[in-house]
Amino acid sequence: MASSNIEFVYQNKIFEITNPDSNETLLNFIRTKLKKTGTKEGCAEGGCGACTVVLGELKKNEINYKAINSCITFLPTLQGKQLILVEDLILKNGSLHPVQQAMVNYHGSQCGFCTPGFIMSLFSMFKKNSKFKNDEIKDSIAGNLCRCTGYQPIIKAAKSLKNKSKIDEFSKSKKNTINLLKKINNKSVVIYHKGKKYFAPRYLMELKKILKKNADVDFLSGGTDLSLVVTKERKDINSIVYMNSIRDLNYIKNNNKYIEVGASTPLIEFESYIKKYYPDFTKILKRYGSPQIRNVATIAGNIATASPIGDCLPLLLSLNAEIVLQDFKKTKVLFLNDFFISYRKTKLKKGQFIHSIRIPVLKGNTFKAYKVSKRYDDDISSVCAAFNLRIIKNKVQSVRIAYGGMAAIPKRAIYCEKILSNSIVTDEIVSKAKKALEKDFKPISDMRASGLYRMEVAKNLLEKLYFEIKQKKIIGVYF
Numbered sequence: 001m002a003s004s005n006i007e008f009v010y011q012n013k014i015f016e017i018t019n020p021d022s023n024e025t026l027l028n029f030i031r032t033k034l035k036k037t038g039t040k041e042g043c044a045e046g047g048c049g050a051c052t053v054v055l056g057e058l059k060k061n062e063i064n065y066k067a068i069n070s071c072i073t074f075l076p077t078l079q080g081k082q083l084i085l086v087e088d089l090i091l092k093n094g095s096l097h098p099v100q101q102a103m104v105n106y107h108g109s110q111c112g113f114c115t116p117g118f119i120m121s122l123f124s125m126f127k128k129n130s131k132f133k134n135d136e137i138k139d140s141i142a143g144n145l146c147r148c149t150g151y152q153p154i155i156k157a158a159k160s161l162k163n164k165s166k167i168d169e170f171s172k173s174k175k176n177t178i179n180l181l182k183k184i185n186n187k188s189v190v191i192y193h194k195g196k197k198y199f200a201p202r203y204l205m206e207l208k209k210i211l212k213k214n215a216d217v218d219f220l221s222g223g224t225d226l227s228l229v230v231t232k233e234r235k236d237i238n239s240i241v242y243m244n245s246i247r248d249l250n251y252i253k254n255n256n257k258y259i260e261v262g263a264s265t266p267l268i269e270f271e272s273y274i275k276k277y278y279p280d281f282t283k284i285l286k287r288y289g290s291p292q293i294r295n296v297a298t299i300a301g302n303i304a305t306a307s308p309i310g311d312c313l314p315l316l317l318s319l320n321a322e323i324v325l326q327d328f329k330k331t332k333v334l335f336l337n338d339f340f341i342s343y344r345k346t347k348l349k350k351g352q353f354i355h356s357i358r359i360p361v362l363k364g365n366t367f368k369a370y371k372v373s374k375r376y377d378d379d380i381s382s383v384c385a386a387f388n389l390r391i392i393k394n395k396v397q398s399v400r401i402a403y404g405g406m407a408a409i410p411k412r413a414i415y416c417e418k419i420l421s422n423s424i425v426t427d428e429i430v431s432k433a434k435k436a437l438e439k440d441f442k443p444i445s446d447m448r449a450s451g452l453y454r455m456e457v458a459k460n461l462l463e464k465l466y467f468e469i470k471q472k473k474i475i476g477v478y479f
C-alpha cells in the first residue's frame with residue numbers, strides 16, 4: 001500500500017512529512033521549514049555547491065554517504081534516506097567535526113558563504129575514503145566554487161584528514177541509523193498535492209500500473225536536468241514518476257557481449273564499473289558535472305534530455321549502444337543511433353520510458369574519447385568526440401566516430417568514417433578524414449564556442465587520436 005507521507009532519518013530519528021509538495025526543493029525545506037540556514041543558496045542550478053548536503057543511503061547493510069545539491073533535489077525524493085546537514089556535524093561534546101576543524105586549522109574559509117558546501121563535500125569524502133589521494137580530494141570538491149579563499153588551503157585541510165580518527169557521531173550511531181533506515185526504506189509513495197501528482201514506485205510492476213492510468217507523466221531520475229524547470233524556468237511539474245526509487249532498474253549486468261545498465265543506476269556507479277572495459281568513458285565521466293551531480297544523475301536522463309552536448313551520447317553512439325524502451329505493456333529495443341530526431345526531439349513516446357542501456361563489449365578495439373570545455377571541471381562540453389576503431393596491421397577494419405557539440409543532435413561522422421574505413425592509416429588519409437568532417441558537420445556559434453572553433457577542435461581531436469595511436473601514448477593537457 002503506497003503512502004502519501006514521506007519518512008527519512010534526521011538527527012537519529014524518523015522524520016515524517018505529510019503530503020509534501022512534489023515541486024518543493026530540499027533546500028527550501030531545509031532553510032524555511034527546518035530553519036537550518038547553514039546550507040546556502042548560490043546558483044539554484046547545481047553549479048556552485050553552496051547548497052551541498054549529504055544523504056545516507058542503505059546499501060548492502062552499510063550506509064553510503066552521498067553529497068548532493070539540495071537546490072535541485074525535490075523534497076519527496078528524501079523518502080527512505082538519511083539527511084545530514086552542516087549543523088549536524090558538530091560532536092556531542094560541542095567540539096568541531098574533524099573536517100570542520102581541518103578547515104579552521106588550514107584557514108580554508110574567508111567570507112564563509114561557500115564553506116558549508118565544501119565541508120559537506122569533504123565530509124562525504126571523509127566517510128567514504130581513507131587514503132585522501134590528491135585526485136580523490138580534487139574530485140570531491142570539483143562541484144564547489146570558492147571566490148575568495150582559493151582552493152589551496154581547502155586542499156591542504158582535506159589532506160590533513162588522512163591522519164585523523166574516523167570516529168564521529170555518525171560512526172557511533174551507525175547501527176541505530178541502519179535500523180531506522182531499514183524500517184522506512186521499502187515504501188512506495190503516492191502524493192496528491194494541490195493538483196500535483198507524485199509517484200515513487202519501488203518495483204517495475206508498480207511503475208507499469210501507474211503508467212497504465214497516467215501516461216502523461218514526467219520521469220524524474222537524478223533530476224539534474226528536470227528540476228531546473230522549477231528552479232530556473234519557475235514552472236510547475238504537475239505529474240512526476242520518480243524512477244530512482246525503482247530497485248529493479250538500479251543494476252549493471254554483463255553477459256560478455258554487452259553491458260546492460262538499468263535506467264536508475266547513478267553515473268557514479270557506472271563510472272567505476274566501465275573503467276575496466278573503456279577507460280576513456282570513465283575519464284569523460286570524471287569531468288561530467290561534479291560528484292554531487294553524478295551521485296544522482298543517470299545515463300537514461302542524459303539520453304532522454306537529448307542535448308547535443310550530452311557527454312554520454314557521442315560515446316554511446318560510437319560504441320553502437322542500444323536502448324531498451326518500455327511502456328506498460330511493450331518492450332522495444334532501438335539503436336541509440338536511431339533515437340534522436342532533431343534538436344532535443346527523440347522517438348520516446350508518451351508513457352514510454354528508458355528501461356536500460358546496452359553497451360557492446362568490444363574486445364581488441366581502440367576506444368578513445370575527448371571532452372573540450374572552457375573549464376576543466378564541472379563544465380559543459382564545447383566539443384566531445386568519441387572514436388571506436390578496430391585496427392589490424394595498421395589497417396582500419398571497422399570505425400565508428402561520433403561528436404557532441406557539432407550539430408543539433410549528437411551525431412556520427414559518416415563521411416569521415418568512410419575515408420578511414422578499410423584504409424591503411426597514414427598522414428594523408430588522416431588529412432582527408434579531417435577534411436571530410438566539413439561535410440559531416442556545420443557547427444553553430446554560441447556562447448560556448450564559435451562554429452569555426454568547433455570545426456578546428458573536431459579536426460584536431462581526430463589528429464590527436466592518430467598521434468596517440470601511432471605513438472602509443474597519451475598526448476595533451478587533458479589526459
Ligand SMILES: Cc1cc2nc3c(=O)[nH]c(=O)nc-3n(C[C@H](O)[C@H](O)[C@H](O)COP(=O)(O)OP(=O)(O)OC[C@H]3O[C@@H](n4cnc5c(N)ncnc54)[C@H](O)[C@@H]3O)c2cc1C
Nearest residue numbers: 046221222223224225226288289298301302304310311354
Ligand atoms: C551543474 C550541472 C552540471 C552538468 N554537467 C553535465 C556534463 O558535464 N555533461 C552532461 O552531459 N550533462 C551535464 N549536466 C546535465 C545532466 O546532469 C545530465 O543530462 C544528466 O545525465 C541527466 O540525468 P538525470 O538522471 O539527472 O535526468 P533527469 O533530470 O531526472 O531527467 C532528464 C530528462 O530525462 C527524462 N528521463 C529521465 N529518466 C528517464 C527514463 N528512465 N526514461 C525516459 N525519460 C527519462 C526526464 O523526464 C527529463 O526530461 C549537468 C547538469 C547540471 C545541473
Ligand code: FES
Nearest residue numbers: 042043044049071
Ligand atoms: S545553490 Fe548552487 S549548487 Fe545549489
Ligand code: FES
Nearest residue numbers: 110111112146147
Ligand atoms: S570563502 Fe568566500 S566564497 Fe569561499
